[in-house]
Amino acid sequence: MMRQQTVIGVSEAVTILFIFISAKTFLSYGRQFFHESYNAAWMVPLVQTFVGLAGVLLLVTLLQKFPGRNLVEIGEELAGPYINGLFALFYLTVFILGAALTLRGVSERVEAGYLPNTPISMVVLFFAVGAVVVGYLGPEAVSRTARFLLGVLLVTTMVLIALTVPLWRFHTLYPLWGSGPLEILKSGLTSSGDFVQILLLGIIYPFLPGGKIKQVGVWGVAIAGFFMFTYIWTSLLVFTYPAVSELALPSFEISRMVNIGRFGQRVEVLFMPVSIFANLIFLSVSLYAAASVLCSLCKLRDYRPFVPAMAVLVQTVAFIPQNVPQLIYWNEAYLSKYSLGALAGILLVLLLITRFKGKGGVIDEKST
Amino acid sequence: MSWLRKLAKYLLYQKPEEPSTTFMAGIEDRPVKDVRQPGAKGAKGAGDKSAGWREDAPGAEPGTREGKKRGRTARARKARGGKKTGETPAPDAVESGHPDTGDNGSEATGQRGMQNGDDVAKQPVAGGKNGNNAAGQAVAGEKNEADSAVREKYAGQVAENQAIEEMLRAKTKLAYDLEENRRVLTAIFRVPRNKDAVLRTLTIGTDPPFRALLVFIDGVVNSQVQNLAILQPLMLFSDLKAQAEKQNGQNGSAGRYKDFFDRVKEALVPNNQVAVADNYQKVVNDVLGGNSALFIDGFNQALLLETKGWHFRSISPPQVEAVIRGPQEAFTEQIRINTSLVRKIIQRPALVTEFIKIGDVSPMQCAIMYMADLANPDLVGEVKRRLESVRGDYLQETGLLEQMIEDSPLHLMPQVLTTERPDRVAAGIMEGKVAVLVNGNPFVMVVPCTFFDLMQSPEDAYIRWPLGTFIRIIRYVGLFLALLLPAHYVAITAFHQEFIPTDLLLAMTGAREKVPFPSIVEILIMEASFELIREAGIRIPGTVGTTLGIVGALILGQAAVAANIVSPILIIVVAVTAIGSFAIPNYSFSLSVRVLRFVYIFLASLSGLLGILVGFFIHVGFMVSLRSFGVPFMVPAAPVTGTSANYFVRGPVWQQETRPDYVDPLQRRYQPEVSRGWLRPGGRKGVKGRK
Incomplete structure (x- = not known):
């Protein structure tokens, strides 16, 4: 009580990590899975989850050696300012590019689905303002906001899935292995970048309760994996293969399929809060994380001046893609494909330096 | 535009904090030229003696070197006197006795302090008991410096007033x-x-x-x-x-x-x-x-x-927090009666009442009540620290004091629970919270306060738990309606018409056909009118109160529809919104909801549901950042703390076994694990589970 330092509880940390990873399900996530794995696309998120768990364990192994410090500070100590600058640039790219593509994607979705007469810049501005304000308030505010809204997200998602149950057609699951186990594995591994957001764990690590980081990471990734699996599963069962592979925004189309009688034929607006809140949380986290990386890189104490600057940068990048197909392509080609591999490479390098230099070694997290 | 300047200053240049100096700490290093004692030359109405007097009593000038020396001397003398008589000197009786009897302290407190007013001008002003007095002296010094025409005209009177003030502050013997x-x-x-x-x-x-x-x-x-x-x-x-x-x-x-x-x-x-x-x-x-x-x-x-x-007014039923079932007593304006009302409920010796004086010109008696064996000492200390640090001439009302001690005064949300019910205060104290009572005010503050406290009514506990839960859910529905219904009306009619079933859409469109305004104008007219009626309803004399009802119902309702200014469905929306706001049990919280409603209406008019959702996201972000005396405002929902059967809904009373862990009380357990001892044959209530 009367404690003023930033603290993120386990529940909030798991929530923020899970939403940060899985918010993409409300955009075009999984679209390429159907092309690569056909009707066995639902297995791909499971493969991704295992890869994500491996990434989390790698990250946790590194972080546990340096209690109370974030990934940028650890990199600075191990690799020096110049090499760590490159690493930090990668972290920044992940956060900024991810935020920019999400901002544009969700704005396009809202524009197409709910506000066809509103200029896209206006929609983008609304999202940016929401994300900047909450991101500016700090990691505590972001995580608690996410935790508070988790009930809305879960209940609405469950209602959405439950209302589509009458539309499920299980025959679409067969042949069970789709394009084959190898193709599924390949698809899962190449798109493992969908879990690159585990990077957040390295940024918020100093604020987590001691000894809980592994728990946070594993639960966050596992819940996100389950959520993404459920989403692909539902899309597949509702639309069946190959029709589902033609959809740009499957989650939006699912909500449009819901029909609850004469007075409930166009209820997609009811499910709007899920996608809006999830993506706002994603954007807030991204802005905070990007600002925090810059703050650590510049050795400043206050991250807040960077938040509006990051928002401007994100908005600028968001308008670079010419259209939605290009946006989806960029996301698949750059973020989903290589990013987790690059992160794993950085982590391995840092772990090797740790072993080589004999640094770190403080494994007792309770000292934090 | 001061915020803009502050922002620019914050971003561009942050002035390093200057180290506090003796000069800043008080004005004892400054010669105060204009301070004159009553009766000094030039002062009016000071009697026939023109001589002033100066504080020369031992230990009265802790701020000065000389005063400290005197204080030490006085303490030593007092100690000697105590030993001589074999008694411990009472705190108040610093120097007692008759000069003729030769009793202790007679020499020290003789009339040597009586000197001419001219000497007084050279006398440094004495320091106070604590740092607050030093700050007050600094204020007095500023008053001296700030000359105005009125001050010059009545210089004598001003000097006399200041002299009296200084003398009282210096605790002249x-x-x-x-x-x-x-x-x-x-x-x-x-x-x-x-x-x-x-x-x-x-x-x-x-x-x-x-x-x-x-x-x-x-x-x-x-x-x-x-x-x-x-x-x-x-x-x-x-x-x-x-x-x-x-x-x-x-x-x-x-x-x-x-x-x-x-x-x-x-x-x-x-x-x-x-x-x-x-x-x-x-x-x-x-x-x-x-x-x-x-x-x-x-x-x-x-x-x-x-x-x-x-x-004083006698104890009467609550005016604002009425209940059907439960005690019908409310606090009065007399602080002693209020403390006794709480003590009547909590008859335990650990219930402590401490008195603190707040305010400079007209000090206000303020009491804090807490359970010494339950309340977190850090919380009690924080409450006392904030109260004791408050400076101001006039703080005679709970609302004024609340603004001085809350964590985020710029936020719309109340961060202090204000109640007129002794039973609610007692319940809060028994949870480990601290009550702040102000003399002359029938409202008592309970801190810390959370969002869920603001949505609770004492009656939730007094009726059976399923009914209490139902009523509480209704209240949350009321909150949702009061806050968001008008905004949703604007969003749906202006942006998301497809959401409305076709038959209803046709009916609404038909009703709105003759209305020339867009929905935002329409709803602003009605909401503003309703707010006017509500405000006027509070201020209007009781004898003409019924007139307001007629004006509100007929002219603003029926006539507005007949004149095609608003649509009939909007009347329903505004009425349901008003009813929802009345269901909010806390008046301060209800007021904040009234204001925020207009923000949501504005956002909805800009971009429909997106505006509402973004606004809600920011709103939640601010609320989870709030603290009430260090306790997060949205606890135990965000951050998640120990679960309780009584925060969102009202759980069974026998399951409410622990106190809220966010106040970190000295005793967590509220009641034993088996609180209904009769369930076990031969069992005695409270035997099992008491820790």
């Missing part, structure tokens, strides 16, 4: 001479201009008789108590006891009492509470509080006698 005390008190109370203050001279009927002075404020004292417990014993019966003892062959009271003053205190005034004061500030404060001060010639002390006789 009383004089031995009764006439001197009378003269000073005359100046302090502005007698004879001020007709409330009474300085009544009397002669104590002993042998030999003593001259005395009774000081009180007319109207706030109980004159019957004064007559029977002060004047009558002193004037008529004071010598009877001594005579009776002489007749019985005893040695009178000479050996039993230290001096005559002690005899008066111990044997002659049968008041239930008697205190001793040695300085003018204490005397003045007590007299203003309704007590009477008795001065006896030749003694530099005064007896403060309990004679409070304020007129």
